[in-house]
Amino acid sequence: MTWRAYGPRGPRGRGRRLIVPLRVAAVGVLAAGMIGAVSPGTLGRTAAYVLIGILIAVPVLRIGFLGARWWQIGDRRFSWWAFGLLAIIAAGAVAALGA
Amino acid sequence: MTGVVFVAAGLVAAGLGTLGGLGGAVLLVPLLVLLGLAPADAAPLGLLAVAAGSLGAAPSQIETGLVNHRIGVLTEVSASAGAVTGALAAGFVSELTLTVVLAAAAFLAAAANTLPGRTEHVDRAIDYTAGELPGQLAGVYPDRRNTLPYVAGRVRPALALTAVAGLLAGMTGSGGGFLKTPVLHRIMGVPAKVAAATTTFTVGITAASGLVVFAPQGRIDARAGAQVVLGAILGGTLGAALQRRLASGLVTAALTIALVGVGIALLVRL
Numbered sequence: 001m002t003w004r005a006y007g008p009r010g011p012r013g014r015g016r017r018l019i020v021p022l023r024v025a026a027v028g029v030l031a032a033g034m035i036g037a038v039s040p041g042t043l044g045r046t047a048a049y050v051l052i053g054i055l056i057a058v059p060v061l062r063i064g065f066l067g068a069r070w071w072q073i074g075d076r077r078f079s080w081w082a083f084g085l086l087a088i089i090a091a092g093a094v095a096a097l098g099a
Numbered sequence: 100m101t102g103v104v105f106v107a108a109g110l111v112a113a114g115l116g117t118l119g120g121l122g123g124a125v126l127l128v129p130l131l132v133l134l135g136l137a138p139a140d141a142a143p144l145g146l147l148a149v150a151a152g153s154l155g156a157a158p159s160q161i162e163t164g165l166v167n168h169r170i171g172v173l174t175e176v177s178a179s180a181g182a183v184t185g186a187l188a189a190g191f192v193s194e195l196t197l198t199v200v201l202a203a204a205a206f207l208a209a210a211a212n213t214l215p216g217r218t219e220h221v222d223r224a225i226d227y228t229a230g231e232l233p234g235q236l237a238g239v240y241p242d243r244r245n246t247l248p249y250v251a252g253r254v255r256p257a258l259a260l261t262a263v264a265g266l267l268a269g270m271t272g273s274g275g276g277f278l279k280t281p282v283l284h285r286i287m288g289v290p291a292k293v294a295a296a297t298t299t300f301t302v303g304i305t306a307a308s309g310l311v312v313f314a315p316q317g318r319i320d321a322r323a324g325a326q327v328v329l330g331a332i333l334g335g336t337l338g339a340a341l342q343r344r345l346a347s348g349l350v351t352a353a354l355t356i357a358l359v360g361v362g363i364a365l366l367v368r369l
Contacts, residue, residue: 010108012315016161016162018157018158018161019158019161019162020158021349022154022157022158022161024157025154025160026154026155029151029154029155029328030322030329030332032325033151033325033328033329033332034329035321035325036322036324036325036326036329037102037106037325037328037329038102038322038327038360042260044322044325045321047325048321048322048325049321049323051147051321051324051325051328052147052310052314052319052321052324053152054154054305055147055150055151055307055310055328056150056307056310056311056314057305058303058307059150059153059303059304059307060152061306063172064129065344066168066172070233071208073233074233075234076235077234078169078172078173078233078234081169081172081173081174081176083298084176085172085175085304086178088176088179088183088308088310089179089183089304089307089308091186092179092182092183092186092308092311092312093186093311093312093315095183096186096187096311096312096313096314096315096316099314
């Protein structure tokens with residue numbers, strides 16, 4: 001395979017727009033983890049469910065963002081791969097409900 | 100099993116895993132099984148720890164331009180298909196089979212841990228900002244004071260192997276990173292730093308793929324999950340802090356011995 005250059009400085013992708021939302025989610029997981037681990041009763045259970053929800057949702061949303069972003073810049077091939085990955089995850093959830 | 104045990108297990112596994120660069124779940128899940136948890140109950144907890152570790156590392160890895168999302172998404176298609184299959188299958192296979200598969204995963208991880216480092220071909224440094232390139236499985240990564248280009252190849256064998264990694268992850272609750280990183284680095288030719296960072300991205304997706312199967316089936320103990328995740332976050336932080344102070348050879352040896360020991364203990368327990 002050859003490496004196709006784009007000239008100095010770009011274009012290159014980093015997904016920088018993901019950084020702040022990911023940091024917020026990480027703080028949320030830490031907070032929910034602490035509350036879920038030590039708090040008794042409903043509060044602790046709710047925090048634990050929130051933690052699980054964040055850990056499932058964040059990767060899915062990240063792929064969705066990447067797919068949409070790649071579509072926007074015309075990188076259709078990888079955009080379809082991202083949407084295909086989302087379809088696989090969705091199929092897993094549906095299969096689990098049916099099993 | 101008390102909450103303290105779950106926190107301690109998460110801390111020890113993540114700490115050792117971070118020290119050794121192997122990820123913690125491949126040690127965490129066997130440890131929980133040895134402490135008396137059924138493999139089918141331990142697997143979701145392992146995936147939660149993997150997902151938390153992936154999320155924690157993500158912002159800094161994106162900032163340094165090490166993650167190649169395109170390579171990650173492409174390989175993750177097969178890995179997630181494997182993870183979903185493994186998670187669904189885990190509900191139907193016996194505890195004996197799951198324990199044997201878990202022991203095999205621990206041995207595989209120990210073997211992968213002993214592979215010697217590969218000398219990378221260093222291309223001419225280029226004046227680019229580090230990151231991935233649109234439309235291709237390639238990018239530029241930071242290496243000391245230079246930025247260097249790389250191209251990933253041999254996609255088909257890599258997809259087959261990442262499917263196996265995903266299957267193991269779904270069945271055992273490990274992240275599969277111990278297989279994925281060598282696949283990206285040695286099969287696809289991705290530089291080690293990029294392979295490790297991209298794998299950290301993909302194991303989070305693999306974990307989510309398994310968890311979307313476990314959650315609707317009510318197979319996740321939420322409270323235990325929160326305790327394990329808390330321990331894993333603390334352990335990962337501690338491991339990262341200690342990593343700079345300890346000799347890497349010593350850490351690799353200790354982690355390899357721990358993984359082999361855990362694998363043997365699982366088989367003896369049968």
